[in-house]
Amino acid sequence: MTLEIKDLVVEHRSPGRPVVRAVAGASLTVRPGEVVGLVGESGCGKSTLARAVCGLNPVTEGSITFEGVPVTPLGLRRRTLTGVQMVFQDPYASLNPRRRVGDQIADGLRTARDGETDPADLLERVGLPREFAGRHPHEFSGGQRQRIAIARALAARPRMLIGDEPISALDASAQAQVATLMRDLAVDSGAGLLFISHDLSVVRLIADRIAVMYLGRIVEIGDTAEVWDDPRHPYTQALLRAIPKPDGMGVLPEELTGDVPDPAAPPEGCRFHPRCPFAMDVCRVKEPEPGPVACWLHEPA
Numbered sequence: 001m002t003l004e005i006k007d008l009v010v011e012h013r014s015p016g017r018p019v020v021r022a023v024a025g026a027s028l029t030v031r032p033g034e035v036v037g038l039v040g041e042s043g044c045g046k047s048t049l050a051r052a053v054c055g056l057n058p059v060t061e062g063s064i065t066f067e068g069v070p071v072t073p074l075g076l077r078r079r080t081l082t083g084v085q086m087v088f089q090d091p092y093a094s095l096n097p098r099r100r101v102g103d104q105i106a107d108g109l110r111t112a113r114d115g116e117t118d119p120a121d122l123l124e125r126v127g128l129p130r131e132f133a134g135r136h137p138h139e140f141s142g143g144q145r146q147r148i149a150i151a152r153a154l155a156a157r158p159r160m161l162i163g164d165e166p167i168s169a170l171d172a173s174a175q176a177q178v179a180t181l182m183r184d185l186a187v188d189s190g191a192g193l194l195f196i197s198h199d200l201s202v203v204r205l206i207a208d209r210i211a212v213m214y215l216g217r218i219v220e221i222g223d224t225a226e227v228w229d230d231p232r233h234p235y236t237q238a239l240l241r242a243i244p245k246p247d248g249m250g251v252l253p254e255e256l257t258g259d260v261p262d263p264a265a266p267p268e269g270c271r272f273h274p275r276c277p278f279a280m281d282v283c284r285v286k287e288p289e290p291g292p293v294a295c296w297l298h299e300p301a
């Protein structure tokens, strides 16, 4: 039940515009019952990677396999049968406003060919009252809607859950609750969870491992405590320094000011070198090898 992403390249092509290599050679594994947090600034390719895992973006190079079977673009109906389910950022857009919540959850149950489970049981599993099944999405808060979207994803009995910024549109009070719920549901059912967020504090709370993405590549990956306590890539170090303090104060490290370089024309050498305070000559000309830390400061001699 392992999700294996190997040397993945995903390009966006639109007429008259340069090709955007949004994922530029990324490798990542998510095992059953494991929670992997994928973090990085906006535009670094997290959503593109997530969508490729769900068969929503075609793979340009490299591979994605789930349970040993290559993931390929699929129509909506067959997608629900693959065992991979995605929870999107915006619970207002992802639920149909005109249909009752219970009916939307029942769609997933039907595709999983499981007539036994009642949508209300799934609502209970995500911490909502059973009677919500008869109501419409507009009656609920963002956090409640996201729980409903999670119940709908669970209906298809996923063996892998992908959360693409599933908490970033929610109130602060709901964020940690929804993240923890996704973790508990995935771990309890033995499914893997790839949790994408730009909020490192929440990822620290729920993830077994953290993968840090920069301009289409994974620049650091490791156990959550290790990455948190001893970040080794200068980009990871900057991201951690950028986390606001409990008093709300925070200073954006110099490395993260200004725009992320354009993925259609990435810098030569290490992609982070123009923003890196430790850049050496080699960093300007040669891309570091992928590994737990893709950085020339940490290359074995």
Ligand SMILES: Nc1ncnc2c1ncn2[C@@H]1O[C@H](COP(=O)(O)OP(=O)(O)OP(=O)(O)O)[C@@H](O)[C@H]1O
Residues within 6 Å of the ligand: 012, 013, 014, 020, 022, 040, 041, 042, 043, 044, 045, 046, 047, 048, 049, 263
């Ligand atoms: N359909 C598309 N056509 C062209 N370019 C795209 C398309 N989708 C994404 N991109 C570009 O690909 C790059 C990666 O985008 P992506 O949404 O994957 O990043 P992200 O890390 O998820 O960012 P965010 O957190 O803002 O969603 C960006 O430069 C984005 O502008």
